[in-house]
Amino acid sequence: MTPPPIPVALRRRRGQAELDEANRRLEHATPAEIVAWAHRRFGRRLALTASFADTVLIDIATSTAPDIEVVFLDTGFHFAETLSTVRRAMERYRLNLTVLRPDADAADVWASGSEACCAARKVEPLDRYLAAGFDAWLSGVRRADHPGRAGTPIVSVDRRGLVKVNPLANVTDDEYERYVAEHDVIVNTLAFDGYASIGCWPCTEPSAEGRAGRWAGAKTECGLHL
Numbered sequence: 001m002t003p004p005p006i007p008v009a010l011r012r013r014r015g016q017a018e019l020d021e022a023n024r025r026l027e028h029a030t031p032a033e034i035v036a037w038a039h040r041r042f043g044r045r046l047a048l049t050a051s052f053a054d055t056v057l058i059d060i061a062t063s064t065a066p067d068i069e070v071v072f073l074d075t076g077f078h079f080a081e082t083l084s085t086v087r088r089a090m091e092r093y094r095l096n097l098t099v100l101r102p103d104a105d106a107a108d109v110w111a112s113g114s115e116a117c118c119a120a121r122k123v124e125p126l127d128r129y130l131a132a133g134f135d136a137w138l139s140g141v142r143r144a145d146h147p148g149r150a151g152t153p154i155v156s157v158d159r160r161g162l163v164k165v166n167p168l169a170n171v172t173d174d175e176y177e178r179y180v181a182e183h184d185v186i187v188n189t190l191a192f193d194g195y196a197s198i199g200c201w202p203c204t205e206p207s208a209e210g211r212a213g214r215w216a217g218a219k220t221e222c223g224l225h226l
């Protein structure tokens with residue numbers, strides 16, 4: 001049964017001791033064990049955000065929680081290959097998918113710059129959505145993604161007061177690639193065209209590794225994970 005919602009004030013007071021204990025227990029756990037812990041702890045008030053660069057986290061999470069709510073931020077600027085990956089994932093996993101779209105007059109990157117565009121098309125829609133119905137969310141952030149993510153904890157409280165769980169935080173590149181091969185995970189075909197990281201088409205270029213191809217190196221995060 002899903003635990004009752006946790007009031008925002010209580011979320012913000014959630015003790016550091018509880019987080020520290022969760023991080024201690026989960027630091028060497030497998031991604032599946034971390035997802036299982038989060039699902040037990042938060043039930044239906046847990047969502048998963050997916051960028052559809054591949055379906056590793058979806059594959060792991062739906063094995064434990066087949067009906068977990070998967071959230072995709074449709075910025076209006078995704079590559080056709082990314083939208084195709086969403087369709088393929090729907091067919092394979094029968095996802096409980098929610099697609100969030102920006103307001104019709106949302107800032108765009110050309111007129112307003114990438115900070116305002118990411119804020120209007122990614123950060124604000126997700127903030128509104130999570131605040132309305134969730135206590136916790138799963139993200140696919142890994143420490144190996146980028147030096148700026150090297151300190152990513154397994155569990156933290158984000159700036160919204162929600163619990164953010166990163167089940168893949170301690171997964172290395174080799175382990176990640178092994179999981180993709182062994183589980184025949186769906187991979188965005190742009191990865192085979194030299195895109196190590198995949199975001200919106202105006203802001204993504206091919207790159208050999210990490211997030212160097214995002215925003216022409218001018219920034220490395222859109223604001224979702226800050």
Ligand code: SF4
Pocket residue numbers: 075077108109113114115117118119121122199200201202203222
């Ligand atoms: S990645 Fe680029 S196009 Fe996508 S929301 Fe951010 S600034 Fe806009």
